[in-house]
Every structure is written in C-alpha cells, then in structure tokens.
Amino acid sequence: MISRSDNGNVGKKCFVIVSVFIGLSFDISANPFLRFNEEIDKTLAPNPSSVFKIFGNQESEMQKLFSQGINTQVEEEDSQVAALDLPKYLDVSPVVSNTVVHESGVVLKKYLVQKKDTLTKIAKSFLVDMAKIKKQNALTSSSLKLGQVLEIPVQIKNASSSRVIRKKLFVLPVPQSRVTSRFGRRVDPFNKYNRVYHTGLDLAAKVGTPVVSAADGEVIFTGRNGGYGNSVTIQHKNGYKTVYAHCSQILVEVGETVKMGRVIAAVGRTGTATGAHLHFEVFLNGKLMNPESALNITEKFITKLPKSEIAGI
Structure with missing residues (x-):
C-alpha cells in the first residue's frame, strides 16, 4: 500500500522527469548553430583589431573567425618548409604588347644641285610641288646655282616611328598558382549555411612557393594580423x-x-585558412577593389624612335 506521503514523492519525481524531457526536446529543436556561435563569441577577443576591417559595425561570422587563427598546430611545420632558400626576384614580365607605329609626315631631304638641274626637274624627281621647294628654301626665283644645297620637303608614310608598349599595372603575386576563390559573395568555408563577402582573390599553391610584389612600391606593414596570419602590405603609386x-x-x-x-x-x-594559399587584396584610395580588375589594368608607354629615313645628300 502507498501512503499519501509516498504519493507526493512520486508526483514530484514525475514532474522532474517531464521537466527534463521538455528541456531536452527544446535543446534538440533549437538552432544547431546557436551554440556554435556562442562558443565563437566566448573564444574571441572582446575588441578584435584588424587593419583590413571594412565591414563597419556589423561583423559577420567570417570576420569573427578572422580575428584568430585556426592553423597554429601546423604553422611551425610550414615555417620550416618555407625556410628553404628562396630567390630574391622572379622573372615576371608585365609586358602585354610591344609594337612599332609609323606615322605619315614630311621629311626634309637635302639635295645638292647638279649640272643641268632645274627646279622643275628636281620637283618632278621627288614628286613634290615646286612652290613648296621654293618656300622651304626661301627662293625668290626658279634659278639655281651649281653646288647649291636645297631642302626638299618630302611627304612619306613613315615620317616618324614610335614604340608603343602596353604593360600590366600589377602581375599575379604567385605566378604558378590556381584561383580557388574569387572576390565577392561566397559560401562561408567554415559554415556552409552562411554566405559571406570574400574580400580578395585566393591563389592556391604549395607551402613555400614564392610570393612576389605585384608592382613597385614601399612595404608599410609586415607581421601577424589576426586571421590573416603572417601578412605583408605594400603601398604603390x-x-x-x-x-x-x-x-x-x-x-x-x-x-x-x-x-x-x-x-x-x-x-x-x-x-x-582552409589550406595553403595566398589571400591577395587590392585597395584604391582606401577602398577595396576586385583584384582581378586590378590585374587587368594596363599602362601605355610611347617612345619616339629615330626617323626611319635619314635625310642626307
């Protein structure tokens, strides 16, 4: 026989069991990423700093992850691999095209007056109007003297030549690499249910592969920078x-x-980082830009060449 006090104890036990079951059901049905996000919040520094922060006050989970490293256990091994001798320079050429452009114009040819020469005869031989010869040489008449030197203004197609060279403003910082992630919106590599904004161009290559300066400039930052790991920043023109x-x-x-x-x-x-690669970013006047757009910018250099046809007697 169960007494009244026993009945009370049984009731209390049932209430506790039901409460625990309801609590477990609530945990199971809750957002599976909520606890993950809470753990991230706990492990992050209260005031993460980054010289590359561009998102204002609204930090994404990607930003939070980037305030700490996740590969510290392999970095020592990687540094040993990268400590192998590297060349000081790589032979990279920014030249896209190199052409010579000819321009039509007038070339002054000198002519020594011979015996029996007339102004009309000379004009015909050079296919030049006689009036132009007289004007060029300040002649008041058509009479010529033996041994006189005339300047003949001859119109030719290649009166002047220029070398036109087109060069890239930036070269790929890892020449032997593979693009694994582009600039813009993408799936968060650490949370497939979230989309984040990728701020650069990822170039995959083996650990220790040389990284070159994409253009001439001055180094303004080197060292550890949160989730960016070991980083270099270069200021260009x-x-x-x-x-x-x-x-x-x-x-x-x-x-x-x-x-x-x-x-x-x-x-x-x-x-x-999810693997060995270079994360490459480009800024213009402090604003982030698509690195692939920067890599497609070219500059034109024009150099005047000596006249292709030298005037002489």
Whole structure:
C-alpha cells in the first residue's frame, strides 16, 4: 500500500522527469548553430583589431573567425618548409604588347644641285610641288646655282616611328598558382549555411612557393594580423595598396622599397585558412577593389624612335 506521503514523492519525481524531457526536446529543436556561435563569441577577443576591417559595425561570422587563427598546430611545420632558400626576384614580365607605329609626315631631304638641274626637274624627281621647294628654301626665283644645297620637303608614310608598349599595372603575386576563390559573395568555408563577402582573390599553391610584389612600391606593414596570419602590405603609386595574407614566411621589412617581381614572402596557411594559399587584396584610395580588375589594368608607354629615313645628300 502507498501512503499519501509516498504519493507526493512520486508526483514530484514525475514532474522532474517531464521537466527534463521538455528541456531536452527544446535543446534538440533549437538552432544547431546557436551554440556554435556562442562558443565563437566566448573564444574571441572582446575588441578584435584588424587593419583590413571594412565591414563597419556589423561583423559577420567570417570576420569573427578572422580575428584568430585556426592553423597554429601546423604553422611551425610550414615555417620550416618555407625556410628553404628562396630567390630574391622572379622573372615576371608585365609586358602585354610591344609594337612599332609609323606615322605619315614630311621629311626634309637635302639635295645638292647638279649640272643641268632645274627646279622643275628636281620637283618632278621627288614628286613634290615646286612652290613648296621654293618656300622651304626661301627662293625668290626658279634659278639655281651649281653646288647649291636645297631642302626638299618630302611627304612619306613613315615620317616618324614610335614604340608603343602596353604593360600590366600589377602581375599575379604567385605566378604558378590556381584561383580557388574569387572576390565577392561566397559560401562561408567554415559554415556552409552562411554566405559571406570574400574580400580578395585566393591563389592556391604549395607551402613555400614564392610570393612576389605585384608592382613597385614601399612595404608599410609586415607581421601577424589576426586571421590573416603572417601578412605583408605594400603601398604603390596612384593610391594603390596590396595585401598578401596567410604567408608562412615574410622576407621584407617595413620601409623597404621593392620592385615588381621581388620575392616578399612564401605561401602558407597561417591565420584562418582552409589550406595553403595566398589571400591577395587590392585597395584604391582606401577602398577595396576586385583584384582581378586590378590585374587587368594596363599602362601605355610611347617612345619616339629615330626617323626611319635619314635625310642626307
């Protein structure tokens, strides 16, 4: 027989069991990423800093991940691989085209008056109007003297020539690489249910592969930068700036002037990276731009060549 007090105890036990079951059901049906996000919030520094922060006050989960590294356990091994001797420069050419352009115009040819020469005869031989010869030589009459030197204004197709060279403003910082992620919206590599904005161009290559300066410039930052890992920033002319992230080794110092093709670092996976690659960013006047657009910019250089036809007697 169960007493009244026993009945009370049984009721309390049933209530506790039901409460626990309801709590478990609530946890199971909750957002599976909620706890993941809470754990991220706990592990992040309260005031993460980054010289590349562009999202304002609304930080994405990708930004939060980028405030800490996730590959610290392999970085020591990578640095040993990258410590192998690297060349100081790679032979990279920015030249897209190199052509010679001919322009029509007038070339002054000198002519020594011979015996029996007339102004009419000379004009016919050079296919030039006689009036132009008289004007060029300030002649008041058609009479000529033996041994007189005349300047004959001859119209030709290649009166002047210019060499036109088109060069890329930037070269690919890892020449032997494969593009694995482009600039713009993409699926978060750490959370397939979330879309984030990718701020650069990812170039996959083996750890230790040389990274070169994409253009001439001055090194303004080297060192660790949160999830970007070991990074280099270079200031270029006309307001351009480039960033090279996730490097296993850095070979330049702040204040150093570098030329296009200078080996500045080695490919790695430091910071927050899913594999060995270079994360490449380009800024123009402080604003982020698509690196592939920057890599397609060309400059034109025109050099006047000596006259293709030299005037002489």
